Amino acid sequence: MLCIDDLCEMADAYAPVEYLVREAAQQWERDEAMALRRAVFCIEQGIFARDDRDAIDDHARLLVAMSCNAGMPDQVVGTVRIHRGEAEDEWWGSRLAVHPAFRSQGHLGATLIRLAVSRANALGCETFLAQVQMQNVPLFRKLGWRMLEETRVHGRPHARMQADLAWYPPCHDPVSGFVTRAKVMA
Known part of the structure; x- marks a missing residue:
């Protein structure tokens, strides 16, 4: 009897065509998000020595981008976290990370930012802020953010930026989240 493997070979360079971006709903999603953050912020960028976790992680909402x-x-x-600031209606986004192999796929960073602000908007956010690495400022500006000031975070240049909430309708169903498609490669 013939097997499908006898008739069809898998492509050598498989690439997902679809990504689900949502609030982490399962433990494996949270575990992989934390591993990705360590890989990006500790190993790739060298910002932290061993682990990037801090007290904010105890109460932050963790959002993830997953290949399907x-x-x-x-x-x-990909991942980002959101959390309330000092004021009840102030929210922050932080620790935005996308795996290097997926940075040119499906606008993952932009979709994570969109869900982050939209989710906070649904939770009563009046002001959404982030400390953005300088190389990412153009992306945030395209997404309706404005720079408030230049600053340094962990010894590196950043911009304190604020989202224009009018660009981000509230997302009341964060587990369903958003689906984004991979860019078509020519």
Whole structure:
């Protein structure tokens, strides 16, 4: 009897065509998000020595971008966290990270930012802020953010930026989240 593997070979360079961006709903999603943050902020960028976790993680909402295989999430490839600031209606986004192999796929950073602000907007946010690495300022400006001031965070240049909430309708269903498609490669 013939097997599908006898008739069809898998592509050598498989790339997901779809990504699900949502609030982390399962433990494996949270675990992979934290591993990705360590890889980006500790190993790749060298900002932290061993771990980037801090007290904010105890109460932050963790959002994830996951590649999908046959419509099902299978790997966390991006993450960001959101949390309340000092004022009840002030929210912050931080620790935005996308796996290097997926940075040119599906606008993942932009979609994570969109969900972060939209989710906070649904939770009563009146002001959404972030400390943005300088190389990412153009992306945030395209997404309706304005720079408030230049600053340094962990010894590196950043911009304190504020989102224009009019660009971000409230997201009341963060577990369903958003789906984004991969860029078509020519």
